Amino acid sequence: MSLIIKNLSANLGTRVILNSINLEIKKGKIHALMGPNGSGKSTLAGVLMGNPSYELRIKNLELRIDKKNIIGLKPDERARAGLFLAFQNPISIPGVNVANLLKTAYQLNKEQRTKNKEQKKTYNPALSVWKFNEILVKKAKALGIPQEFLRRSLNEEFSGGEKKKLEMLQAWILSPKYAVFDEIDTGLDVDALKIVARGITKLKKEKTGILIITHYLRILKYVKPDFVHILVNGEIVKSGGYKLAEIVEKNGYKKWTINKSQIQSPNIKSNPKPQVQI
Amino acid sequence: MSQTTFQSNISGYQYGFHKPEKYFFKSRKGLNKKIVEEISWHKNEPDWMREIRLSALEIYYSKPIPLWGGDLSGIKFDDLYYYIKPLQKKAKTWEDLPAEIKNTYDRIGIPEAEKKYLGGVSAQYESEVVYKSIQKTLQKKGVVFLDMDSGLAQYPDLVREYFCKNIPPEDNKFSALNTAVWSGGSFIYVPKGVRVELPLQAYFRINAANMGQFERTLIIADEGSFVHYVEGCTAPIYTTDSLHSAVVEIYVKKGARVRYTTIQNWSTNVYNLVTKRMRVEEEGVGEWIDGNLGSKLTMKYPSVYLMGKGARGEVLSIAYAGKNQHQDAGGKAVHFTPYTTSKITSKSVSANGGRTSYRGLIQVLPSAIGAKTKVVCDALLIDDASRSDTYPTMDIRQNDVQIEHEATVSKLGDEQLFYLMSRGLKKADAEAMIVNGFIEPIVKELPLEYAVELNRLIQMEMQGSVG
Incomplete structure (x- = not known):
């Protein structure tokens, strides 16, 4: 059982953002995706979640959550299939608080989000408001989120670090099959970083398959990814273990960016493929 | 029964x-x-x-x-x-x-x-x-x-x-x-x-x-x-x-x-x-x-005529216009006497080609020394077919006054929708959540049963609007 990405290529207008990405993320494993600015990391996160702004080349494309094909599914359908995205820049929504949002989201599904028999047993969609609140408050506390934040308008007047912690809280409450953390580490101080890393580690223990998108080694020191991938100009140019992240930290991406200033996608220009709007 | x-x-x-x-x-x-x-x-x-x-x-x-x-x-x-x-x-x-x-x-x-x-x-x-x-x-x-x-x-x-x-x-x-x-x-x-x-x-x-x-x-x-x-x-x-x-x-x-x-x-x-x-x-x-x-x-346009010293008036207005509807609503405050205070808050939502207008009047007469007034009107458009207009009128005949006016028009954002949908909410539910959030500052002033019914109603309207 895994999250499978095969031959994923994405355009924004005529610009090629991702080119033939292949990734398989197994349950309970942590993958890190590193790359310079503008390499397509956030696009990959958005495309996985079904952001309609991008066009995908569908020839040979495979996107699966466990065995379920998610090509063409809307973001909410993907979420209910067990995918979660922690946003790089979580948007503010006045008058909507995280407690209500999470309660609603939590109740939406059982089958799709529970990862194993044990969870199926303990998952209770009809959990009382009181009981749900208890869990929410407990987990918020563990992440150092003051209780009153749960009732405040979502991401409104929150600091960068607070927003990221709230994303972590949502992931933890919803406990998805697969979670993508898009630069969850930016804007976090050392203490917050450790707390978020602990949250991610907890999810891993709950057998969530995880993709961490980051610029830096520092979060990876705490979560110790099983795999590291380097994304440059929309392509995965190198995959390896934790060591690879250390090399990047030391030497940067120069090795891969030289001679790669042009996006390589001759097949798109010469030979347009059918595209699908998702 | x-x-x-x-x-x-x-x-x-x-x-x-x-x-x-x-x-x-x-x-x-x-x-x-x-x-x-x-x-x-x-x-x-x-x-x-x-x-x-x-x-x-x-x-x-x-x-x-x-x-x-x-x-x-x-x-x-x-x-x-x-x-x-x-x-x-x-x-x-x-x-x-x-x-x-x-x-x-x-x-x-x-x-x-x-x-x-x-x-x-x-x-x-x-x-x-x-x-x-x-x-x-x-x-x-x-x-x-x-x-x-x-x-x-x-x-x-x-x-x-x-x-x-x-x-x-x-x-x-x-x-x-x-x-x-x-x-x-x-x-x-x-x-x-x-x-x-x-x-x-x-x-x-x-x-x-x-x-x-x-x-x-x-x-x-x-x-x-x-x-x-x-x-x-x-x-x-x-x-x-x-x-x-x-x-x-x-x-x-x-x-x-x-x-x-x-x-x-x-x-x-x-x-x-x-x-x-x-x-x-x-x-x-x-x-x-x-x-x-x-x-x-x-x-x-519910109005308050502030006729005595230190009188206060407040208007909270919510309007929702769906298909073939026009809500022309707002409030009026007329300050006759010193140290009177008024506040008008309007929240309007237009969906499915509906139209909302905020129409308001603030009038401060020369006799109203030290009057204070504040108008806040926010409009939310759910789609491109819908419309919202603002017609504020201010008639201030006294210099020693404090006046504030804020107006915003926003369109229900694709990014907000994407965010909520990524949490598993269907499009209509996500829209309803955003609309209910938008009117929340006024809804919280309502008796509880009204607030609950209103939120449910918005949800239904949204489900209707997207089929």
Whole structure:
């Protein structure tokens, strides 16, 4: 059982953002995706979640959550299939608080989000408001989120670090099959970083398959990814273990960016493929 | 409530149930002096009231149809019945109601008996008992809470002293029309220093007259008193009448406080043209909370006239316009005296090609030294087909004042939708959550049951809008 990405290529207008990405993320494993600015990391996160702004080349494309094909599914359908995205820049929504949002989201599904028999047993969609609140408050506390934040308008007047912690809280409450953390580490101080890393580690223990998108080694020191991938100009140019992240930290991406200033996608220009709007 | 219980209550005469009149009266279509006289005669009114009606009718004739607001050209004034005895309304059967109205009642989950009441099929017989017990408590405190017709019959002097003194028929064409043909509405008097802790609800005041097209409400809060009046409900009120034109006059005496909450959801064939005004005296507080969901066109600008030093007025307005609807709403504050404060907050939502307009007036007279006023109007557009306009007017004739005005128009954002959908919410639910979040600052001022119903209703509207 895994999250499978095969031959994923994405355009924004005529610009090629991702080119033939292949990734398989197994349950309970942590993958890190590193790359310079503008390499397509956030696009990959958005495309996985079904952001309609991008066009995908569908020839040979495979996107699966466990065995379920998610090509063409809307973001909410993907979420209910067990995918979660922690946003790089979580948007503010006045008058909507995280407690209500999470309660609603939590109740939406059982089958799709529970990862194993044990969870199926303990998952209770009809959990009382009181009981749900208890869990929410407990987990918020563990992440150092003051209780009153749960009732405040979502991401409104929150600091960068607070927003990221709230994303972590949502992931933890919803406990998805697969979670993508898009630069969850930016804007976090050392203490917050450790707390978020602990949250991610907890999810891993709950057998969530995880993709961490980051610029830096520092979060990876705490979560110790099983795999590291380097994304440059929309392509995965190198995959390896934790060591690879250390090399990047030391030497940067120069090795891969030289001679790669042009996006390589001759097949798109010469030979347009059918595209699908998702 | 089942049909059987419903009938057994009808026979429960010992609880003070008034049998519906055996006959009903329905005026001829259209309006003339004769019809106004007949209305007055049927109600057995004092002469002075008949005189007021007749002079108001002349004023009504003399005023042109206002052209500055929504499109009123669809009202067929000659095709309307201006007075119908309540029994006529009850004679309809449940089956006559349009399916979408019945469907909405089902989805909001309101009880059978209440559905019939709202549908205009029956009066709220069950609430008679509740009403009686509330009346007992109120009477002990000297509070009067009656329908307007009974108010006139039982307290003619009090009514005469205040009727039309705050909103004269000359105010506008529709206040003149209402004055000429009014029927139903509430009459409330709260004596000096009395605080009515429970909100008074028109809902308890039974009587189909409540639902009239030309309601007239008069509230007098004597010095240092407090009352919160709640009318309307979030369920759509079905009526075959295509014009609803009410007048609400409120007197807030020295140091008193009145809060008036309305949520209206008329069926979408109705023109809803209402004049509401509070006259607030020294250190008094007048508050309007006004929600408009239904109707074809609503024109309503609750106003506060701040007549005494330190008086405060507040208007909170929510408008939701869906397909083929125009909500032209807002508020007015007129500062006559020093150190008066006003605040108008408007939140409007346009969806599915609907149109909302904020229309407001702030007037500060030279005598109002040190007045403070703040206007905040926010509009949310759900799609490109919908529309929102803002028509704020400020007339400030005193320099020593503090004035704030904020206005925003936002479109429901794709990014917000994507965010909520990524948490598993369907598009319609995500939209409803964003809209409910948008109006939340006003909704939290509503009595809980209204707030809950309103949120549910927005959700339904959203589900409808995306199929």
